[in-house]
Amino acid sequence: MTADVVATLTRYLALCDVPASAEGELGELFTEDAVWEGGGSAYGERFGRTEGRAAIVAMLSDYLPPNPHFRTNVHLLFPGTFDVNDASAQGSWRMQQLSHYGSGGTEVMVARLDVTFRFDADRPRISAFRTERLFSAPLPEER
Template sequence: MGNQREHVMNTLDRYLRLCDVPVRADITDELGELFTDDAVWEGVGPEYSGEFGRREGRTAILEMLAGYLPPNPHFRENVHLLFPGTIDLHATTARGTWLMQQLSRYASGDAEVGVARLEVTFRLEPDRPARISLFRTERLFSAPLASAPPSKEAA
């Protein structure tokens, strides 16, 4: 069972790293490998349900994520920090809950810190990495950060 927990954490860690900005060039295929064909990605709660809504299927999820990741200029910098969580293992699935902190600087120059609760269900299959079948995120806290002064290179 410990090995399955490691597979779950590796998948979630890879997902968050691929969503950090700056990011390598085209990561769509790598992101796609992390989700089942019938996966659901859902923003829940008063803020995220309206902002993100519900995406059903790998293709819809990847299209939504592409709106936030380069070459789209939404984020100038973005990093996810994951706190220890809980993982419940079952025969063919695992369900975990974590708190995640996100530090973001947007193309506009505005910056914020946010904390979200992640509830993620993974499909476990023999001889294959754990894949996300349900990803739910709920914003619990956000606050603006001081904007960085323009760099000397930009002047």
């Protein structure tokens, strides 16, 4: 089940990349009662707390096509640590995000992801997702 945990988190981040399409599949990665929240001063205020699968998908959709928030966006997941038991897993990962915004700006950002999964019959699903920005800086201008 450990590989499935990482596969679920990796798939979630891939569906949040732009350009990509997350139609239909994004919600399937979360439990019905999932919680998604920003942590720390920067992300706590920016993202707050969203509860429930449908509300999480709606919130994330504000950042994904056809919304022009990102021109391009890619998430890179670094190895993390996690504990697995019979019914769930909980872990922490570092993630780097490279973004080119619709407004023209660019950014490199590193965040800590603290994620809890519950095991369903067919796959682990995210039941709690917390992201906290650790570092960000503008990327150099394109040449």
